Amino acid sequence: MTTELEKSLAAEFEQAARYAPRPVGDLRGRVEDGYRRRRRRGTALYAAAAVVVLTAGGTYAVNGVAPRDPEIAERPVPAVTPTATSAPDKVFPPIEKVWPDAVHSIPATLPNGRAFRPEAFLDDRTILARTLKDGHADKMDGLWAYDIGSRTAKRLVAVTPPPRTTVTASVISAGGGRLAWWTARKVESRPVVDIWTAPASGGAQRKVATFGTVPHYGGIDMEIVGDKAVWSPWGGSGVYEVPLTGGRPKPVPGAMAHYTLLVWPWAGVPRPDALKRSSIVAFSTLVNLETRRRLGRATAPKGAFCAATWCVLDRSAFRRDDGTERPLPGRIDSNGVELDRFVTLLQSADKGRLRGQVLYDLSTGRAGDLGIRPVKVKPRPGSKLKRESVTMPVAVLDYRQQGLFGYESGDSWVVVNLRRIK
Template sequence: MSAELERRLREEFARAAGHAPRPAADLRTRIETGHRRRRRRGSVLSAAATVAVLSAVAAVMVPPGERVVAARPSPTFAPATPASPRAHPVPPPVEKVWPGVVRTVPEKLPNGQPMRPERYLDDRSLLVRTEDGDRIHALWAYDVRKRTARRLVDVRSPRGTVVTSPFVAVGEGLLAWWTLRRHAGVRVVEIWTAPVTGGTQRQVATLKNAPQGIDLEIAGGRLVWSPWGREGVYRMPLTGGRAEQVAGSAGHTLLAWPWAARPRPGNRPTKEAAFGGLVDLRTGERSRASVAGGVCAVTWCVHGRTASRRDGGGRRELPGPTMMSVPALDRFVVVSHERTSEVLYDLATGKSGTLGPTVYSPVLDYRTPGLLVYARDGEQVVVDLKAIR
């Protein structure tokens, strides 16, 4: 490695420090887990996953004209050192705790292509994607009862695309996703839509202020997003047009419309909870979490083996440590139970269900649209979080 490349890498890491999570002692395990969750494809060697991540970082630093690969920011943060836990009983299987919300689906479509479930389109149809590397190949509607699939969109990515959005937004009768490519030395994000019933994709926006990617939603009849590596929430009409920054969003990151929060998790120790400062972008109302450390969603905050509401009330002792991820749907976390495998824990009710045995540790991302998906016995287990009451 040349001295010049080393210097450029150090500068890049310094610039990324405000966005990246603080490394933990089990970083290698987390890299492998995150890689496996994104692929949902069998067993992956931890060394290979580590090389893939380091390659993505190095690719960002390559000179102009060479291939650039963007890595999605991790939603997980280093846990605090836990206190000595008390013994917790092993929860019943998740199927017993929440009957009717768990289904199993194959790892592949009937045509043999590996599929990745995204979200439910209705009570029996899953939106699933097939992929070509880091790019969406096609979007499908998969019937969980008949185990049949219908192709919705043949996704066409522009030449030079290096990655597409990790999640597809759904709303107002549309599917929406983004692509990232390099053009004339500049990284460009483009937003695309297609009818949720199926059809041809349409380009609706080209963004030059989001050089790494975006978190995208459809809300209030508009496209809404936050750029990775930068701050603020932006929106535009579903048909395209001029993007505008939402008033009051400066310094904040989109959680779930209309909520945005700060500070973004970083690698510098702080007593303030990540996403502890909250703003309602419709009303301008602001609040700050009273809890120290950890990470918060709209209502709940998680810190090590404990959770509480933003005002400090409703304290719950969790049956194991978490990955310190933002609670999904503002209520669900996955914890590593001390006496069994991973457990899905509902902060709103205190109920929990065992997921195991699993092929790998499932990662619950707060940006996933209401699903927890993991591999078990050669199939994929799909937990419909939105159906849990």
């Protein structure tokens, strides 16, 4: 794309983003640099909605775009330039037909009319939901239990972020009868993280720990492991833990200082933002922090993102142990591999025209169409973009969610319980 067109398109993203489903998690590899810059300006970014822009030349690119934020993320997925002879990707049935026991369509608002975002499955019929004050990412005001059968909701926690909060966790953790999340704030220009917890059955929030983190990043990736919170800092390394009853953070036993948490129990190197993504294999080497089992350097091309079994890049998946390649019926647009088996793929129709998006299971080769299609967006009055553009909202699958995949479709949430898929 030309520089002029890119600038013009940026002005249109705010309008196009209203079509986008709000995803569950942020795109770590694509947006953390942008996250830092936006936070310094005080702009809230809860999660990046990926928007595909199709140009007249037939190429498309995926860019992370904050809801109602026209700025393009700094780390777009590489553009695809289809040829005139590009064969269409395989067509798959709707996702609810492929995995009927795991897919749920529910209203996009709670019974009280509040918009919410699904975070995790508390059990097979109950979703942990988050509500935001005025839609602001750093003004989370409640955590709720939403019953997908009766479509009723109960507020579990009245959440109050501390003053001067600059970042709020984009993933709420649940486990062992507890909920946990974190917030970040500035103290004398340095980021300080607070970890919070509350009973999963409901109750008051309570601070677990406060500590400094990597300057200019200001966040962590965290999950509940047993009766502890375990995390790694954004832009840094090391795996740390603290009891949910409170205490002093300390390194996880067996975790090397230069390793970063992938998903428990795996930690590895290099972290996705350590170098230019195209020059590394993210999480090429892993260690299991429970068993101390080590997975040596993955057999995958540079630019790939690896989990314990699979590495993914472009239109291919590779077994990390021997590099066996599996062609994929679409282009990877996931933030990693969730549960070491699920990714999302952008699919093309004839001559490379973008058709839609599917959830793909690497372990079985099955996939379900998400029903998301490209939409035409006309230039707004006074816009620099004079021609009609075509965009497509993209549901974002994030490996840190560990069991839930959700996206908005019309006036509903489509929520997939990935752990129910056999």
